[in-house]
Amino acid sequence: MLSFDPNTDYRLSISPQELDLAVTLDCGQCFRFQQEPDGSFYGIAFGEPLRLRQDADSIVFYKTSEEDFKTIWKPYFDLDTDYAAIRDFLSVDDTMAKAIAFAPGIRILRQSPFEALVSFLISQNNNIPRIKTSIQRLCEQFGRPLAEDGFAFPEPEALWNLEKEDLAGLGLGYRDGYLLDCVRRIRDGRLDLNRIAALPLADARTALLQIKGVGVKVAECVLLFGFHRLDAFPIDTWMKKALAAHYPAGFPAAFHEVAGIAQQYLFHYIRFAAGQ
DNA sequence: TACCAGGGCCTTT
């Protein structure tokens, strides 16, 4: 059923060491992909549905033209960034070397800034299954229905005139007010994601922190996962423990430029390689 | 300063 058809499917030659779908799509940076019982992954990004399958030496993008691969999925999976060089650079550090060896194929996706902002607003003080459920419902209720199946992530204008009652049933809890504050800021011009994209990191951080419900941790996540600021460095409770255990004197300043990528390797390592 | 607010998931009991 999941055979490769060269007329409709695109096959990318790549190893799991370069791009590991299971880890990259399920490490908490995005919330709209899932692994199916047949092993394939299915999700929606930028209003485009995608099914993919990873093999030992390639990834098949189903029903994907070469054009779509180049314009949508190549940037989405950050395939223009040289992760091998970054891994080498970070591996001079013992802990980083172990973390990278444990899961070398992690990449930072280039997601939509708005989707990342809303997703991480919802993610605070929350767990991944519930985050996914809330986002799924948000898309079903306010996103554009796709021709194939499923729904796009909602546009800001589909949300900015809503009231809290309209969000009941999404399971947002007290985060509903944060979401409304966020989209109303966009509506009123007090928040301009395009402008933030062009700002120096510190200024972008300050701008994001104006949004109710965006604190230091959420802001770093949005910068890293939504704006691809690889020097953003989210610190949650897992990272706090990791830093205390492995970097009591502080995380190496030399890694500053790619600290966000280092964070992903380290985060995954301490969560899933305990005792190794 | 310390604590509580939705609520669901996960681990431990």
Add this chain to the structure above:
DNA sequence: AAAGGCCATGGT
């Protein structure tokens, strides 16, 4: 089966 811990931020 039941209980308790967890989570990031803003408000009191």
